Amino acid sequence: MHYKFITVEGNIGAGKTTLANMLSAHFSAKLILEEFADNPFLPLFYDRPQQYAFPLELFFMAERYKQLKEMLQSKDLFSDVIISDYLFIKSLLFAKINLPEEEYSLYQKLFDIINPQLVQPELLIFLNAPIAKLQENIKHRNRSYEQHIPDEYLLNVHDTYMQYIKQHPVRTLVIDTTKVDFLRQPKDFESLLLALEKEYTPGVHYLKL
Numbered sequence: 001m002h003y004k005f006i007t008v009e010g011n012i013g014a015g016k017t018t019l020a021n022m023l024s025a026h027f028s029a030k031l032i033l034e035e036f037a038d039n040p041f042l043p044l045f046y047d048r049p050q051q052y053a054f055p056l057e058l059f060f061m062a063e064r065y066k067q068l069k070e071m072l073q074s075k076d077l078f079s080d081v082i083i084s085d086y087l088f089i090k091s092l093l094f095a096k097i098n099l100p101e102e103e104y105s106l107y108q109k110l111f112d113i114i115n116p117q118l119v120q121p122e123l124l125i126f127l128n129a130p131i132a133k134l135q136e137n138i139k140h141r142n143r144s145y146e147q148h149i150p151d152e153y154l155l156n157v158h159d160t161y162m163q164y165i166k167q168h169p170v171r172t173l174v175i176d177t178t179k180v181d182f183l184r185q186p187k188d189f190e191s192l193l194l195a196l197e198k199e200y201t202p203g204v205h206y207l208k209l
Contacts, residue, residue, distance in 0.1 A: 001027065001081070001196050001197060002122075002196075002197075002198075002199050003081070003122045003123040003196070004080060004081055004082065004122060005072075005081075005082045005084075005119065005120075005121045005122050005123075006023065006081070006082070006083050006084070006121060006122065006123045006124075006125065006196075007083075007084045007085070007086065007087050007121035007123070007124050007125070008020045008023070008083070008084070008085050008125045008127065009085075009086065009087050009090065009124060009125070009126050009127070009161070010126055010127030010128065010129060010161075010177075011127075011129060011134055011154055011157050011158050011161065012134060012138065012146070012149065012154060012157060013129070013133075013134040013135070013136075013137035013138040013141070013146075013154075014127040014128075014129045014134060014137070014177065015127055015129070015137065015177065015182065015183075016085040016086070016127060017033055017034075017085045018182065018183055019085075019125070019127065019182050020033065020083050020084065020085035021033075022182055022183070022189060023083045024083040026193065027081045027083070028081075029080075029081035029082060029083045030071065030081070030082045030083070031082075031083050031084075032067065032068065032071050032082065032083070032084040032085070032086075033084075033085050034064065034067075034085055034086045035063060035067065036060075038063065039056065039059050039060060039063070040059075041055045041056040041059055042056060042145060043144075043145040044056075045098075046145040046146070046148070046149070047145075049098065053098040053099055053103075054099060054103050054107070056098070057091065057094060057095045057098060057099060057107060058107070058110075060091055060094070061091040061095075061107075061110070061111065061114075064086065064088055064090070064091055065088065065114050065117075065118070068084075068088060068118050068119075069117070069118065072118070072119050084121065087121070087124065088115060088118050089115075089164065091111060092107070092108060092111045092115075093157075093160050093161060093164055094157070094160075095107045095108070095111075096160060097153075097156055097157060097160055120170075121170075122171065123171050123172075123173065123196075123200070124165075124170050124171065124172040124173070125172075125173050125175065125192075126161065126165060126172055126173065126174045126175065127175055127177050128158075128174050128175060128176050128177060129177045129178070130178055131151050131154050131155060131158075133177065133178065134154050135149075135151070135154070165204055166204060169202040169203060170202065171200050171201070171202050171203070171205075172203070172204045172205065173195065173200070173205050173207045174204060174205070174206050174207065175192070175207050175209060176206075176208070180209050188209050191209040192207075192209060195207055195209075
Protein backbone atom coordinates (compact mmCIF):
# COMPACT_ATOMS: atom_id res chain seq x y z
CA MET A 1 0.00 0.00 0.00
CA HIS A 2 1.53 3.24 -1.20
CA TYR A 3 -0.13 5.76 1.15
CA LYS A 4 0.95 6.67 4.66
CA PHE A 5 -1.84 9.15 5.44
CA ILE A 6 -5.38 8.46 4.20
CA THR A 7 -8.48 10.50 4.96
CA VAL A 8 -12.06 9.28 4.55
CA GLU A 9 -14.59 12.03 3.89
CA GLY A 10 -18.21 12.41 2.85
CA ASN A 11 -21.53 13.93 3.77
CA ILE A 12 -23.26 13.63 7.14
CA GLY A 13 -24.17 9.96 7.56
CA ALA A 14 -22.01 8.73 4.66
CA GLY A 15 -20.19 6.10 6.75
CA LYS A 16 -16.84 7.87 7.19
CA THR A 17 -16.10 6.62 10.69
CA THR A 18 -17.13 3.03 9.93
CA LEU A 19 -14.77 2.81 6.95
CA ALA A 20 -11.95 4.61 8.78
CA ASN A 21 -12.21 2.08 11.61
CA MET A 22 -12.13 -0.83 9.15
CA LEU A 23 -9.11 0.53 7.30
CA SER A 24 -7.28 1.23 10.54
CA ALA A 25 -7.88 -2.31 11.77
CA HIS A 26 -6.78 -3.85 8.46
CA PHE A 27 -3.55 -1.85 8.16
CA SER A 28 -2.84 -1.71 11.93
CA ALA A 29 -2.83 2.05 11.48
CA LYS A 30 -3.09 4.97 13.86
CA LEU A 31 -6.70 6.19 13.82
CA ILE A 32 -7.80 9.84 14.03
CA LEU A 33 -11.55 10.21 14.59
CA GLU A 34 -13.40 13.48 14.85
CA GLU A 35 -14.59 14.13 18.40
CA PHE A 36 -17.83 15.80 17.36
CA ALA A 37 -19.65 14.77 20.54
CA ASP A 38 -17.41 17.12 22.56
CA ASN A 39 -18.78 20.18 20.76
CA PRO A 40 -21.32 21.73 23.16
CA PHE A 41 -22.73 23.95 20.39
CA LEU A 42 -23.82 21.11 18.11
CA PRO A 43 -27.30 20.42 19.57
CA LEU A 44 -27.83 24.18 19.96
CA PHE A 45 -26.90 24.77 16.32
CA TYR A 46 -29.50 22.36 14.98
CA ASP A 47 -32.12 24.12 17.10
CA ARG A 48 -31.01 27.73 16.40
CA PRO A 49 -28.50 27.70 13.52
CA GLN A 50 -28.20 31.46 12.99
CA GLN A 51 -27.35 32.08 16.64
CA TYR A 52 -24.87 29.25 17.15
CA ALA A 53 -23.23 28.68 13.74
CA PHE A 54 -20.13 30.78 14.42
CA PRO A 55 -19.20 29.33 17.84
CA LEU A 56 -20.01 25.86 16.48
CA GLU A 57 -17.59 26.19 13.55
CA LEU A 58 -14.93 27.95 15.61
CA PHE A 59 -15.01 25.18 18.21
CA PHE A 60 -14.79 22.51 15.50
CA MET A 61 -11.81 24.20 13.84
CA ALA A 62 -9.92 24.59 17.10
CA GLU A 63 -10.53 20.99 18.14
CA ARG A 64 -9.66 19.54 14.72
CA TYR A 65 -6.45 21.56 14.59
CA LYS A 66 -5.44 20.51 18.10
CA GLN A 67 -6.18 16.85 17.44
CA LEU A 68 -4.43 16.66 14.06
CA LYS A 69 -1.42 18.61 15.29
CA GLU A 70 -0.95 16.36 18.32
CA MET A 71 -1.61 13.07 16.53
CA LEU A 72 0.54 13.79 13.47
CA GLN A 73 3.45 15.08 15.53
CA SER A 74 3.44 12.05 17.83
CA LYS A 75 3.27 9.46 15.05
CA ASP A 76 3.41 5.93 16.40
CA LEU A 77 6.82 4.52 15.52
CA PHE A 78 5.29 1.06 15.16
CA SER A 79 2.65 2.17 12.66
CA ASP A 80 3.44 3.20 9.11
CA VAL A 81 -0.09 4.35 8.23
CA ILE A 82 -2.46 7.01 9.59
CA ILE A 83 -6.21 6.91 8.88
CA SER A 84 -8.48 9.92 9.57
CA ASP A 85 -12.23 10.36 9.18
CA TYR A 86 -12.06 14.07 8.34
CA LEU A 87 -10.14 16.67 6.36
CA PHE A 88 -9.16 19.87 8.11
CA ILE A 89 -10.59 21.79 5.12
CA LYS A 90 -13.95 20.47 6.32
CA SER A 91 -13.94 23.36 8.79
CA LEU A 92 -13.87 25.92 6.01
CA LEU A 93 -16.39 24.07 3.83
CA PHE A 94 -19.01 23.88 6.56
CA ALA A 95 -18.32 27.47 7.59
CA LYS A 96 -19.04 28.50 3.99
CA ILE A 97 -22.42 26.77 4.23
CA ASN A 98 -23.40 27.90 7.71
CA LEU A 99 -21.99 31.42 8.19
CA PRO A 100 -23.08 34.79 6.80
CA GLU A 101 -20.56 36.53 4.57
CA GLU A 102 -18.96 38.77 7.24
CA GLU A 103 -18.44 35.94 9.71
CA TYR A 104 -17.18 33.62 7.00
CA SER A 105 -14.58 36.21 5.94
CA LEU A 106 -13.25 36.37 9.51
CA TYR A 107 -13.34 32.60 9.85
CA GLN A 108 -11.40 32.16 6.61
CA LYS A 109 -8.64 34.48 7.85
CA LEU A 110 -8.22 32.35 10.97
CA PHE A 111 -8.28 29.16 8.90
CA ASP A 112 -5.61 30.47 6.52
CA ILE A 113 -3.28 31.17 9.43
CA ILE A 114 -3.32 27.65 10.86
CA ASN A 115 -3.97 25.41 7.86
CA PRO A 116 -0.38 25.55 6.48
CA GLN A 117 0.88 24.12 9.77
CA LEU A 118 -0.83 20.77 9.19
CA VAL A 119 0.27 17.77 7.14
CA GLN A 120 -2.17 17.04 4.33
CA PRO A 121 -3.30 13.48 3.50
CA GLU A 122 -1.72 11.66 0.58
CA LEU A 123 -5.04 10.13 -0.43
CA LEU A 124 -8.66 11.18 0.07
CA ILE A 125 -11.45 8.60 -0.09
CA PHE A 126 -14.74 10.41 -0.66
CA LEU A 127 -17.94 8.45 0.03
CA ASN A 128 -20.59 9.77 -2.34
CA ALA A 129 -23.97 8.66 -0.99
CA PRO A 130 -27.45 9.62 -2.24
CA ILE A 131 -29.56 11.79 0.07
CA ALA A 132 -32.03 8.97 0.79
CA LYS A 133 -29.21 6.72 2.04
CA LEU A 134 -27.77 9.53 4.16
CA GLN A 135 -31.14 10.10 5.81
CA GLU A 136 -31.52 6.37 6.41
CA ASN A 137 -28.10 6.20 8.07
CA ILE A 138 -28.78 9.32 10.14
CA LYS A 139 -32.04 7.82 11.35
CA HIS A 140 -30.37 4.51 12.14
CA ARG A 141 -27.59 6.00 14.28
CA ASN A 142 -30.26 7.88 16.20
CA ARG A 143 -28.55 11.06 17.36
CA SER A 144 -31.49 13.15 18.52
CA TYR A 145 -30.20 16.51 17.25
CA GLU A 146 -29.68 15.10 13.73
CA GLN A 147 -33.14 13.69 13.15
CA HIS A 148 -34.57 16.72 11.36
CA ILE A 149 -31.74 17.67 8.99
CA PRO A 150 -33.42 18.85 5.74
CA ASP A 151 -32.56 17.20 2.44
CA GLU A 152 -31.65 20.65 1.14
CA TYR A 153 -28.91 21.01 3.75
CA LEU A 154 -27.41 17.63 2.89
CA LEU A 155 -27.51 18.53 -0.80
CA ASN A 156 -25.71 21.80 -0.06
CA VAL A 157 -23.02 19.91 1.87
CA HIS A 158 -22.61 17.48 -1.02
CA ASP A 159 -22.29 20.25 -3.62
CA THR A 160 -19.75 22.13 -1.49
CA TYR A 161 -17.57 19.05 -1.09
CA MET A 162 -17.70 18.20 -4.79
CA GLN A 163 -16.81 21.75 -5.78
CA TYR A 164 -13.76 21.60 -3.51
CA ILE A 165 -12.68 18.18 -4.80
CA LYS A 166 -12.92 19.23 -8.45
CA GLN A 167 -11.03 22.50 -7.91
CA HIS A 168 -8.10 21.18 -5.85
CA PRO A 169 -5.43 18.72 -7.02
CA VAL A 170 -5.97 16.34 -4.13
CA ARG A 171 -5.41 12.66 -4.97
CA THR A 172 -9.04 11.55 -4.52
CA LEU A 173 -11.03 8.34 -4.91
CA VAL A 174 -14.75 9.08 -5.22
CA ILE A 175 -16.88 6.02 -4.42
CA ASP A 176 -20.57 5.83 -5.23
CA THR A 177 -21.94 4.06 -2.14
CA THR A 178 -25.53 3.70 -3.37
CA LYS A 179 -25.17 -0.09 -3.38
CA VAL A 180 -21.96 -0.36 -1.38
CA ASP A 181 -21.83 -1.55 2.23
CA PHE A 182 -18.30 -2.03 3.53
CA LEU A 183 -19.49 -3.40 6.86
CA ARG A 184 -22.07 -5.96 5.68
CA GLN A 185 -20.71 -6.84 2.24
CA PRO A 186 -17.09 -8.03 2.66
CA LYS A 187 -16.50 -8.08 -1.10
CA ASP A 188 -16.94 -4.29 -1.20
CA PHE A 189 -14.20 -3.79 1.37
CA GLU A 190 -11.95 -6.30 -0.40
CA SER A 191 -12.45 -4.40 -3.68
CA LEU A 192 -11.41 -1.17 -1.99
CA LEU A 193 -8.28 -2.79 -0.55
CA LEU A 194 -7.32 -3.93 -4.05
CA ALA A 195 -7.87 -0.38 -5.33
CA LEU A 196 -5.56 0.97 -2.63
CA GLU A 197 -2.71 -1.11 -4.02
CA LYS A 198 -2.60 1.18 -7.05
CA GLU A 199 -0.74 4.47 -7.30
CA TYR A 200 -3.04 7.31 -8.35
CA THR A 201 -2.11 10.61 -9.93
CA PRO A 202 -3.27 13.86 -8.25
CA GLY A 203 -6.85 14.60 -9.20
CA VAL A 204 -10.25 12.92 -9.00
CA HIS A 205 -10.67 9.22 -9.75
CA TYR A 206 -14.17 7.69 -9.76
CA LEU A 207 -13.93 4.20 -8.33
CA LYS A 208 -16.57 1.55 -9.09
CA LEU A 209 -16.64 -1.32 -6.60
